[in-house]
Amino acid sequence: VSGEIDSVTDTIGIVPEEVYELTSELYTADPSAHVFEGKLYVYPSHDYESGIPEDDLGSHFNMEDYHVFSMDTVGGTVTDHGLALHIKDVPWAGRQMWAPDAAKKGDEYFLYFPVKDKEDVFHIGVAKSDNPEGPFKAMDTPIEGTYSMDPSVLEDSDGKYYMYFGGLWGGQLQKWSNNEYIGEDTYPADDAPALSPKVALLADDMVSLAEEPKDAVILDENGEPITTGDNNRRFFEAAWVHRYNGKYYLSYSTGDTHKIVYATSDSPYGPFTYQGVILDPVLGWTNHHSIVEYQGKWWLFFHDSSMSGGKTHLRSVKMTELTYNPDGTIQRINALVE
Numbered sequence: 587v588s589g590e591i592d593s594v595t596d597t598i599g600i601v602p603e604e605v606y607e608l609t610s611e612l613y614t615a616d617p618s619a620h621v622f623e624g625k626l627y628v629y630p631s632h633d634y635e636s637g638i639p640e641d642d643l644g645s646h647f648n649m650e651d652y653h654v655f656s657m658d659t660v661g662g663t664v665t666d667h668g669l670a671l672h673i674k675d676v677p678w679a680g681r682q683m684w685a686p687d688a689a690k691k692g693d694e695y696f697l698y699f700p701v702k703d704k705e706d707v708f709h710i711g712v713a714k715s716d717n718p719e720g721p722f723k724a725m726d727t728p729i730e731g732t733y734s735m736d737p738s739v740l741e742d743s744d745g746k747y748y749m750y751f752g753g754l755w756g757g758q759l760q761k762w763s764n765n766e767y768i769g770e771d772t773y774p775a776d777d778a779p780a781l782s783p784k785v786a787l788l789a790d791d792m793v794s795l796a797e798e799p800k801d802a803v804i805l806d807e808n809g810e811p812i813t814t815g816d817n818n819r820r821f822f823e824a825a826w827v828h829r830y831n832g833k834y835y836l837s838y839s840t841g842d843t844h845k846i847v848y849a850t851s852d853s854p855y856g857p858f859t860y861q862g863v864i865l866d867p868v869l870g871w872t873n874h875h876s877i878v879e880y881q882g883k884w885w886l887f888f889h890d891s892s893m894s895g896g897k898t899h900l901r902s903v904k905m906t907e908l909t910y911n912p913d914g915t916i917q918r919i920n921a922l923v924e
């Protein structure tokens with residue numbers, strides 16, 4: 587999640603009329619938005635300047651805690667609910683609290699978060715609370731069977747919950763094969779199917795997996811898997827799944843081509859068929875988003891580095907309206923500001 591931005595020339599999306607900032611009080615990134623009890627909640631990463639130099643493994647993303655935000659109306663007051671979870675309160679954690687997500691089941695709230703363990707291997711942790719804003723109490727160990735980063739949880743219409751996760755480079759997905767840690771970077775050949783995000787059904791307790799993670803395969807228009815070399819379309823990180831008109835929309839970041847793109851399926855497991863770009867590159871290397879319906883409109887949450895003057899590891903969450911075409915495709919957005 588680092589390196590030079592090679593090209594931001596492919597920016598043909600529509601410039602939105604209104605973009606709302608989440609907060610100017612602290613740096614936030616990787617927003618996961620949900621509606622709980624009629625209110626819009628945002629679960630972002632909390633960026634700060636740790637002084638760690640930039641590298642290709644994203645060591646400069648050295649985050650240590652999470653804050654939760656909420657609002658009653660888009661464009662209205664945003665409340666920062668303060669510290670929701672700190673790394674020192676996660677017994678197994680080593681460093682780097684990256685992109686989180688949250689889910690509600692019954693009266694309980696669950697915060698899912700990726701963090702490296704003390705051996706510097708990413709896993710996904712979970713913490714519980716009676717309130718959507720926390721504070722959250724972390725479990726003593728990572729969720730068994732999870733690895734890599736960027737968890738997101740879909741609550742399906744039948745009451746089942748699915749976790750999606752994974753990310754390349756510093757996200758370590760390429761260090762795993764068949765759900766086993768192989769420790770060294772292994773990428774498929776350029777013309778072979780790309781690494782897929784993982785999907786697994788959550789168990790009833792919401793703190794364990796009900797099954798081994800599976801590949802959420804992404805296909806091209808001919809029904810062939812997107813290949814490793816197709817870096818304008820292949821999965822890199824930031825998997826997010828939402829439902830619209832009975833279909834499952836998997837959106838994700840293409841990483842080194844800096845876009846948010848999407849693919850659709852009739853099943854939460856996929857395979858998903860590639861559809862197009864949702865969000866053109868933003869200022870800063872990373873692009874990470876979520877999509878949620880609130881008060882009759884659809885919203886795209888994303889981040890950029892405009893508040894820090896372009897520092898890739900100091901980002902700020904924003905939101906803008908997302909529009910579907912009558913055929914269910916999504917209108918492409920260009921929110922690039924220098």
Ligand code: FUB
Binds near residue numbers: 631685872873
């Ligand atoms: O915030 C750290 C990492 O940067 C996230 O986990 C990635 O998705 C990228 O946004």
